[in-house]
Amino acid sequence: MALPVIPRGEMPPDETLAFHKHVCPPDFGGPNPDPLNPDLILSRNLLISIDLLLPENARVPMWIIEDPDDPVNGRVFPSKTIRIPRGALVNALVGCEGGTHTIHWHGIEPTPMNDGVGKHSFEVDGNFVYQFQPREAGTYFYHCHKNTVLHFEMGLYGLLIIDPDVPGAPFTDGGPGFCAAFSPATNHVIPYDVEAFWVADEIDSRWHTLGHDDFMQECDPENPVDPANFTQDGFLNDFRPDIFVVTGIPRRVNNPSPFSAADDPLFGPLVAPALQAGQTLLARILNAGYTIQQFTLGIDAEVIAMDGHALGVPPFQQYSSPFRLPAGTPFRLTTAMRHDLIITPASPGIFPVTIEYFHSVSGRRLFTARTAITVI
Ligand SMILES: [Cu+2]
Structure with missing residues (x-):
């Protein structure tokens, strides 16, 4: 009917x-x-x-x-x-x-x-x-x-x-500070000593030649559903990143060198953090790109928050709970997702962190970023 x-x-x-x-x-x-x-x-x-x-x-x-x-x-x-x-x-x-x-x-x-x-x-x-x-x-x-x-x-x-x-x-980037996490005995606030930012992004160089309004949908108030107005995507529907970024530190696709603290005075220590055994690291992770990003840490971690919400904390998240992420367990974030991890290394070592970037349409791996957590 x-x-x-x-x-x-x-x-x-x-x-x-x-x-x-x-x-x-x-x-x-x-x-x-x-x-x-x-x-x-x-x-x-x-x-x-x-x-x-x-x-x-x-x-x-x-x-x-x-x-x-x-x-x-x-x-x-x-x-x-x-x-x-x-x-x-x-x-x-x-x-x-x-x-x-x-x-x-x-x-x-x-x-x-x-x-x-x-x-x-x-x-x-x-x-x-x-x-x-x-x-x-x-x-x-x-x-x-x-x-x-x-x-x-x-x-x-x-x-x-x-x-x-x-x-x-508010605290200083890099720590120390306090964050929200499931901890009934401390009113769901816990301390950390060192803070890492893994903000992963990619750049399609072709896009960086464009102007402010390029490829915007045509504005026609009299006929907003005209199909002709929806064909203005140019190449914004064809993402071909050739530069890969971790918290502002870039690498061309053919450059496999690790991301280190020496790469940038401001962001380097946040990407490749160093702490002492027994200290607590808070890693804030954001997918700020358009690929599917897979993170793998060579050290045990605990996922304490997702997308700005501390897991297990009432009254909003009483039906979730933080969980262990054993060393070597990969997890994937899509665009705009955030995970907050707590890492408490018991002994010294250099623990690898890899970020693999997969194309969101083809699923093909485009790049692997390598950095590390240094525990002294
Ligand atoms: Cu703008």
Whole structure:
């Protein structure tokens, strides 16, 4: 039986914009519509163009989100990590240049107005003050959600870490600090000594010649479902990465040299951490690319959190629990997934960490990144 077609009826002119926002997000800017007194104010500008230097002395153009208040490390790839104590009310002053952008606080779940998904609200023209209050400590990330497939690939993302609201938070990248984990005796907050960031990404050099709006779906408010408007993908549906990245440290596909602490003064020690036997390592892992990434550690670990949620911690995760990951057990993350691992080496040694990148369509292994945990 054919279902009756319900005619749409007349569209009042003042509702047209909202009706078509999934095709043509409106632009908006200025102060927050529901301002509260913030506990923490931060600033970010996008986009900023920088070059990523390859070991062969070649350069890849990147777009990053800058911290204008940090003249030393404010312009880095990945974009500078944001750390916020859980429960702090944040005002994020975001400035946009060279076209509209957004910042999506991935996993935080603020109101649609503050979520930075342009197609659910608006894209920022000029500047906007995002306001949010993270309710769970864990590993998140922030990224631009305008022409997302391209802008995210170009480098418009960074880690967003919600630290537990304990004295000393927010903590310094690399540790020591405290994180959320199942531990009833300590109110589900545990200490760590050293912190690793394994933010795995890939670069398709061809994409890094593109412009801000390239291959965007055509915006036609009068006919948003016209099939002709959905054929503008260019080669964004054909991902052929030739450079592989771990937390901003790049390798060409034919360069098998390990990722070491000496690769970069800022990110190297976070990729190839060193600690003493008996200390605790917290490894925050993010798939910030478009391949399927398989991680294998040569040392026992415990998975304490996934996607910003500490396993087993009431009231939200009372039906999950942390679990052991014996040495040599691979696990896979797809785009945007996070795992937090706790590693407590009992004796010295150099323990290998490999990240294998598999193409999401063909399943073919494209690259293997090798680094290590050094225990002294
Ligand atoms: Cu953008």
